[in-house]
Amino acid sequence: MAHYEVKPSFYNYVFSPYLEPAIKVNPGDTVSLYTDDAFESRITSEDVSPKAAVRNAKFLNPQSGPVYINGAEPGDTLAVHFESIEFTRDWAVSCVMEYFGGLQSNSITKMLQKPLVEEVYIWKSKDKGQTWTNDKIGVTIPANPFCGTLATAPDTEAIQALTPGQFGGNMDCPDICPGHTIYLPVHNPGALFYIGDCHAAQGQGELCGVALEISAKATLKFDVIKNKVTNWPRIESPEKIMSVGSAKPMEDAARIAYADLIDWMVSDYGFKVLDAYELLTMVGGLYVANMVDTTYSLCASIEKKYLKRNS
Structure with missing residues (x-):
């Protein structure tokens, strides 16, 4: 199998079925994609105003890709095996921005109070990214x-890169990480990742809407599961299976995530629907991945040890 490196000369700010692929690969190939931080490196010190830095930016969250995977067709599932993340600098940036974050109003949830005062935090590493100090x-x-964003192109829409949904997108889910496999629906020929x-x-x-944002190189391997429909993003770790739901209000995201997890338990592990419902009530996991994006993302899980019934 081949290995490719993709260093974008420009970034995309939408998940779109209409953009030309950055590269075409075969299932089983490995691809290293270089990514920039959420501000496309516009905030480089604590003296920079976030509002001023992004004033002339059309969007946030630059995306690398799309990657076209040969043989992927609508109705298939794309399996993304996340192999590694290598940071490409020794500093990361976070900040409090005006009218953005979980504890102040924004353009979607409008209130009358003044915005929080801007504050920039530069975090540095002296041990090659193992720890970060502010x-x-x-x-x-x-x-x-x-990686906060990971997606296949939606069916017909071009959706801006701050948005999570059935296609994946800006879920900000910490389990989208090296060592895990992410399953995404395929809506277009080639999947367009x-x-x-x-x-x-x-x-x-x-919480504040901005994590430790950093440039990096992400290395992934792709497989295509033919004629396997996946409705929402799914994640598999050595210990758990997980489903991610994105919606507003937050309880709808939780319902989507748990309902999709039940579907997975029924289709792949032989559970009856109500048995899976009962089991998740007792041992299911649920956490908020993001509470700040255009829709919220929640991740439901069950440990694999509970998927094996008593003989």
Whole structure:
């Protein structure tokens, strides 16, 4: 199988079925895609105003791709085996922005209070990205690298890159990380895969709306599961299977995630619907991946040890 590297000369800001592929590969091939941070490196110091830095930017969340996977057709599932993330710099940026984040109003949820004051935080690493230190707060935290956005192109729409949905997108789910496999629906020939928004670390929910944003190189291997329909993004780790639902209000995202997980348990593991419902009530996991995007993303899970029934 072949290995390819893709260093974009420009980035896309939509998940679109209409863009020319950056590269075409075969199932089983490995691709390393270079990504920029969510601001396309416009914020480089704590003296930079986020509002000023993005004033002339049309969008946020630059995407690398799309990658065309030969043989992928609508009705298939794309399996993305996430092999590694390598940071391409020794600093990451986060910030509090005006009218953005989980604890202030925004353009969708309007209120009358003034926005929070802007604040930029530069986090630095001296151990090749294993830990990250912010001198302003006076703390060091461990790395938790993952990609906030990962998607196949929607069926007919071009959807802006801050949005999560059935196609994947800006889910900000920390389980989209090396060592895990992500399953995405295929709506177009070639699947048209996008990736970006790498994070060096992020807590559940991405509370202020901006994680530790960093440029990186993500290495992935693609497989196509023929005639396998996947309705929502799914994730498999060595220990768990997980489904991601995105919606507003948040309880609808939870319902989508748990309902899709039940579908998975029924179709692949032989459970009856109500048995799966009962089991998830007792041992299911659920966390908020993002509470700040255009729709919220929740991740439902079950440990694989519970998928094996008593003999």
